Amino acid sequence: MPPSFKWDSLKRWETLLAVVLAVVVIFNISQSSVFLRVDNLVNLFMLHIEKIIVVLIMTLIIINGEIDLSVASVMGLGACVVANLYERGVSMEAAILVGLGVGALCGIINGFWVAYVRLPSLAVTLAGLIAYHGIAEMLVEDRSIGNFPDWFNQLGQKALIGPLPLSLVIFFILFIIFAAVLHFSAFGRYVFVIGNNREAARYSGVRVRQVKMMLYIMSGVIASLAGILFAARLGAVRASTAEGFELDIITVVLLGGVSIFGGKGTLAGVGLSIMLVLCLRNGMNLLSITGNTQSTVIGVLLIFSVLIPNLTQDFQGFWNRRRMIAK
Amino acid sequence: MKKSFLILIILTVMSLSLVSAQDEAVVATPGETVNMILLPKFLGIAVFDQAHQGAEEAHAELQNAGTLEFLGPTQENSAAGQVEIVTTAASRDDVDAIMISNNAGDQLGPALEAAKAADQTVVTWDSPIPSGDSEDLFVAQVDFDQTGKVMADMALSILGEDGGKFAVLSASPDAANQNAWIASLQETLEDEAYASLELLDIVYGDDVTETSYDQALALVDKYPDMELIMAPTTVGIAAAAKAMQDEGLCETVKVSGLGLPAEMLDFTLNGCAPEFALWSFVDLGYVTYYATYLLATGAIEAEEGVSFEAGRMGVYTIEKDPTREVGLRIVMGPFSVYNIDNVEAAANPGGAEMTPEATEEG
16 A cells, blocks of 8 residues: 555544544533533533553553553552552652652563564554553552541642643643654654554664663553542552553544554554544533433444544555456 | 510410420421432442432432432442532532442542532431531431340340350441441450350452452451351341352350341241341432432431421431531431341332231231
8 A cells, every 4th residue: 555545544543533622612612601610621521631651651561562451550559559658757848759660660670571472562552551450459458548648739729820730731841842852753654663663673773672671661651640640649558559540541642643553653643532522521521411321322432433543544555456457 | 463464474385395396306398499419329229229229218208399319329339439420410510419328448538528519418328428528517317326236136146145256247348327336346345144155257349249249258267256147237147158158167156246137037937037127218318318308408407406207207407416526417226137037028118018917907
């Protein structure tokens, strides 16, 4: 397939996302006078901020042709390490540093098995999902640890710059950094090249292993950071903190038009997909649609997001063949 | 002489009217508009549906022109989901009051503060905000300090005077009501009268049937000499009783705690759970609705000593909550203890009226 075709289909996917997003936004505005208010727009991000921070690094990992199923467990583990250390009398600042370090360590472990031993990332990070969650369970057991220092809780809950809380500021900064790295740097090009064809990348002198290792370490640190921010927002930590978030995170990335097979995707598409899911959830909340109905609507949307690109490709293939036969 | 007598009479009348004004229970004016949200810990279990039913009954009685929405998160997402629903409700213009059974510990604090800042009435029911901040009033189903004694008494009555070892199967470690009841149980156990009872462990089944079932069996494996599982949660007690029944353990390990008669009927009749207690969740939803309606319409203030009438349930007086450092409460009460003698009648309230005694009296 010529490269121009891929580019076009991507363009079309993002246009489609933008159109659907516009429809959802217009619908929300028409249904609720609250939707466009600043506090609601901040809420819209804040209620899922931890997930969308991890979505950014997950985008790079999936474009790279890998997956990290352990992110939610690393989020939980980061939060549990911080809570456990703080409870033992370690200062909160030091506890946070150790928490981030543990995240990096998880990333190194994942990266080692994937990049150097060349085991499938699906299996490696699935093991990570179970193991890191297990450690979190051992640290916090069946309890809920809270009573963190005020400054820590305020960091997660109160506005820091204008109406924006810290985690929202972190999200925007990371979004810009990741967009720049992925689309305008040599590292970003390597991420795509490896995702397209690992062997070809290796023979052209790309340091495949280092790139993969870097991505997994970043994933570990960012997931742990997100978990700690989650703890600050909720003011309490349980072993089950962030449990199951990995699926939400990966589905947002896929809805953004990133190919699960690697090599394809843009951060713009993922940005649109984040906005779409957030606006949809917020709109449903404002209309008092909660619980399972909300999950179902999002689920149906995701099924379509996977079906439509595949169906259009199949249809196009079918059409091309027909034309060739006709000729 | 006459004058002073007159003054005396006036003073007496005034002081009498003062006293009576204080004691007089405020009665709700029907027909006002209050948009309310009833927020359970999560959707999908019977007791919260019953609370909803009670709230709907009060909603109809008071002819509220506003709406009563029953919103809740899914079970797996309870804490974060409650935060999400309250946060969104706080930013909505068309919400006047939130009635919540807290399953998120103090994590709901910031979201509820936003709701209060938006002039919304916040009433907790079933499970309060532990810190007592950011809520107007807590409608306690029973006196929380009493719960421990009721559980300890049931344990003694099941195990006999020589007592035995038991474990607690709770819901989630963030549920303020559960934690308060377990604390009250532990306090009760220090009393000499209960010296024969030994609490082995406290485990959490998260109010998920499968998890509670597994936790109950894990307890059996871990403590071979355990004779009783005490589950102060309707999900936990039914799951534990089912687990003991399935494994044929009902002779050695009994189950007790807080349960719904309809769900516990079989287990009580076959001896797996010979005795358990509960209150009416329908009434709890009903009383909560009345209190919230009165607070939201400004008919009463959330202050110590204020009395109000909650429809068919009678008069309640707001008091300081002795189970928390800060916070006001009303106590609905009372406990009903169920056993083989009365569980069938409670499980089929329609059928109970058909018993011969009832007809004779009628």
